[in-house]
Amino acid sequence: MTLTELRYIVAVAKEKQFCKAAKACYVSQPTLSLGIKKLEEELGVVLFERKHQELVITPIGQKIVAQAERALKEVKTIKELAQLDHDPLSEPLKLGAIHTVGPYLFPDLLPVVKDCAPQLPLLHPSLVPIKPNSSRSTSNKVWRGSQRNSISSPLIWV
Numbered sequence: 001m002t003l004t005e006l007r008y009i010v011a012v013a014k015e016k017q018f019c020k021a022a023k024a025c026y027v028s029q030p031t032l033s034l035g036i037k038k039l040e041e042e043l044g045v046v047l048f049e050r051k052h053q054e055l056v057i058t059p060i061g062q063k064i065v066a067q068a069e070r071a072l073k074e075v076k077t078i079k080e081l082a083q084l085d086h087d088p089l090s091e092p093l094k095l096g097a098i099h100t101v102g103p104y105l106f107p108d109l110l111p112v113v114k115d116c117a118p119q120l121p122l123l124h125p126s127l128v129p130i131k132p133n134s135s136r137s138t139s140n141k142v143w144r145g146s147q148r149n150s151i152s153s154p155l156i157w158v
Helices: 003-015 018-025 029-043 059-086 102-116 136-145
Strands: 048-051 054-057 094-098 126-128 150-152
16 A cells, blocks of 8 residues: 555545546556555455446445545645754744843844744743853853754853
8 A cells, every 4th residue: 555546546536537536646547547456456445436427435435535535644744744854944943142141132133033034933032140250050051051953142251
């Protein structure tokens, strides 16, 4: 069973004609018929009854077509998820800066980022109060938190 065969049966169920379904799938009618016949043989059921000019979906065919539609929808979702992973601007960007820089940096920076990457979900900037003589561990926490999809100001006093 292939996704192509599932697409074929969904198209035939929708179009109610093999010729129209073949055009919708961009294949020849014999190719479509052969794919459906192969699927019917593999499943051991008749999905469509062909009577003269009329095409009737069998009861088991209706159930299988409905399941095929759900399966194809899930495949589409998988493809969309994979595409999101290829787009580095699809995950939220976390911005952080010390409290003395953040109020001056973000009002000018955020509109520019939003204009350049409107699809990028922005989270509210987290202003981390780091004071002079802060411990090394505090600055390390800021840098560790900034490693994935985030930018932190390098102006940290240690």
